[in-house]
Amino acid sequence: MPLKQLAPGEMTDDDLRDWCSVLNDMTAADMPAEPRWRTDSLREYLTATLPEDRRHLFLDRDADGDLVGHAALILFGGEQAGTGVVEMSTRPSARGKGVGTRLLRAVAECAKAGGCRTLSVEVIATTPAVGFYDRHGFARSTVEQRHLLRWAEIDWEKIEHAAGRLAAGYRLEYHAGGVPDRLMDSYADVKANLRSAPGNVAFVPEWRGSAYAPGLRDSFQTLASRGMRSHIAVAVSEPYGNVVGLTELVVSAQRPTRADQYDTVVAPAHRSYGLAMTMKARLLTELRRAEPQLVDVQTWTLDTADDVRWINGELGFVHDVDWYDYEADVDKLLARLTRPA
Template identity: 60%
Template structure:
């Protein structure tokens, strides 16, 4: 077995297909009801990052040069320049061969070289990855509930009614892929409220809370093959953005929508804006993304303001997700 750095921009089509096959084999084994990945825009997905960020990738190959596992490490900039997040995937038939440990060592060594002091990883609670990271000495920092909404089970009449239940003086606007220039500053200012949410205090929120980063984020998503959908709540008296919700559909996994941030400015809560925005989003998706099978979202175990909204719309908790973290120096000592 050999572990080497992997450059998606220069990878052959065969290597990209093997990368996809490893991920799909793991998904079929550990999470059989999850959607499979496709090749569509896969190279862009693996290689393009936000300005100021970098993604490093590694592969484990067997003696026949076939990819049996892969990993990537995303290095942040700015206020999070001391940290990184990573993923590791190993073909089920190759578990126990040292591939996962070898990829983790490659990640940790490169993180140290890049001056990172901590790294983190997300893990689905029902998969063997939990035991792996427990054995490697990672700390379980955050536990979230993953909630799924099957679109075939949606009561569309009820959702349509909820999308129109707005208090007087508010309106909703829907955008896909971009925001009008005159809305960007107001939108970004509203996202800042997420940092104060109790549900986010247990982890490091890295959302786009300034205008330029927001523009960069939307452009980066599009370049990676990820379609953004945004619903914005406007207080008409001063044309203020007072709420927003975001959802992304990836070309590489087009049957599932990923709910991103949702927030309502504190002084405009209790007017049903969260419910109306998320219901409107579902109505728009029905037309804009007819291939969707389901939508996933995450809520904190305690204190999440969107929990009751998701439940009313039909989302159901199906599994917990763990966020693990560790200090790089300690991990390298444990790896030997």
């Protein structure tokens, strides 16, 4: 059976089960300590996107109909139009036979047809994917350090203490699933700080979140549709009631023992008061109640982000592995992939 491109809505239950099984074989081979995938809400996870984005799926089956590899390509719209992100896996038993290359070619052709000029991919530094993307001429754009906080090793007394240490003139709020309308505009303003560099608690160069209120509503809605539960702590300035700091985390139905902590940011005028530490600690105390099945929390920081690393270290996060962001120019990639051997 040839490689097939599908719209997410065309995935059958068998396709979804096979998709999950490739992910789990890949995880067992390449990163055995990582949590396994479940099919819970997997259809929604692969289907839902922000209104302006498009996701394309690729399934590669062998002559017996067994799924040997798959890929998901997101083509961004809106402000990020012209860029896309790919995720792909070859079943370990089928590697080294050109499956990955075949998928990448199909992805690049689809990207080109969709007006995408730059394709990026996130790769765990210790996995064979590094050799693969190097071989295909992708350039490493960023190195991020993944930190893990193991639930069983959390010093709850320390966390409770940190969560209660709040500078005068602020209050903390915790929200699940999104933020209330009264906070949305100031929340968006604080998020906008993730775009610009120096002094940010967490500057995220490849940041694609939304920094305006309608886009934020869409983001929360899309996360929920994909089976990803959002948990948010905000620092609010008193008496004005506007957000001055935020930290966000999601727990997905597909890997519910793992929480992903991504954006943490404090507005410049409110830095150095310990708000980031207090918000992150408070979020952990809320998670203890809301997501009792958690085994760990992962987060990423850049080499240069000393302040974030210090906070994460205080909370018990430990650096375990580096992640690389790779990028390729779609035209050049296609030229390489279609060149005769």
